[in-house]
Amino acid sequence: MSLQKNLTHAEFDRSGSMAGSVVPTMQGRLWHRFLSPIFSGLHYGHVEFILPSGGKLLFGSGNEKEPIVQVQIHNNRTLWSIVTRGMLGVAESFISAHWSCDNLARLFDLCLRNRATYEKLYSHGKVARWIAHLKHLARANSIKGSRKNISFHYDLGNDFYRLWLDPTMTYSSAYKTEEHEALEQAQLRKLDRVLQLSNARPGDTILEIGCGWGAFAERAATIGCKVEGLTxxxxxxxxxxxxxxxxxxxxxxxxxxxxxxxxxxQYDAIASIEMIEAVGEEHWPVYFKHLHDNLRPGGRAALQAITIDENGFEKYRSGADFIQTFIFPGGMLPTEVHLDDHAKKAGLIPVFRETFTQDYAKTLARWSKAFLAQWPQISKLGYDERFKRMWLFYLAYCEAGFANNTINVGHYCYERPA
Known part of the structure; x- marks a missing residue:
């Protein structure tokens, strides 16, 4: 339940609803007319909008113990961006500094916990999503397209990634992350887990599809494995x-x-850590065929993969979201069903599965903190404020997605029959 305010402090009546007065300006009425249908149904948390005029609109559950997020609207063009472009407009207007927030990850968390609110935001901008989807299809992961798409994100510069990743230069979810330990320890634990799941032994050969900056290869070398890394x-x-x-x-x-x-x-084992997300749906059968063909009989492929829930896949694949538009062109998340189905069709046997989704939320929170702390140094590399805001949006958006299990991460192992 919600009421609008132009007071500095929130007040709660006995029913738990927020009390206050409607912003009287034309601008306030316009914003209220747009925001009220979206945020008036909050059953968890509170969101306060501060308008360019200084007026305030406050929506929330009425429970004082639940978090409050403050959104500052700097430019009224934000309204038009959201109306015409939906969630893409939310992202674009943030990148353009038309609005800001005191805690982006918490804002996205509130939207996902209040699922109806997210769906209402998503419902705007259908034409924009369709156009973005067409552009996404044009970025298909052909042999030529894949190199271009990967370069778009990973060739930003080693100095850029070195500044905020942990010392292993691992750009994927850590495993069994503990608050008291450095992220590096949880990343090494993840690399050891993938090695263990691949059944690799000293002297074995391992193909790594998507080798990143060499962290897994270094770890595998410590036990005497021979690695061929592809990037x-x-x-x-x-x-x-x-x-x-x-x-x-x-x-x-x-x-x-x-x-x-x-x-x-052909290899004794294959490791592929968060690479299938960049393969593209139309190439999943080919990817799994190569897993099969590049494994010796009896060999095992260990994947770390980000997946999306089966129920949300059709909506997801029919448009192009912020990640596909701004961060990973050509990317597509599979479901767990897709992974197993394509593996079986390629002649592989699913032998193991585990998820550790909340570890990714924790990893992303660590990355966000490091990115902000290192921004003065990152900016010296030539990156501007728009780039900064795009990355902050990306990291917070993903953190909330994993925290609410909208997307998941797991280990998936497949064997080629002996």
């Missing part, structure tokens, strides 16, 4: 090669600028 990022390739040379494991790890579809070797 489409020139920045990652250079970093990984130099890493192996400087740390003395270049005799056990080699890295290649190569599409997985061009790999012809």
């Amino acid at each position: 489409l990022s020139t920045e990652q390739l250079d970093y990984s090669i130099n890493r192996a040379k400087s740390k003395g494991f270049d005799n056990l790890a080699r890295f290649h600028l190569r599409d997985y579809r061009h790999e012809t070797g």
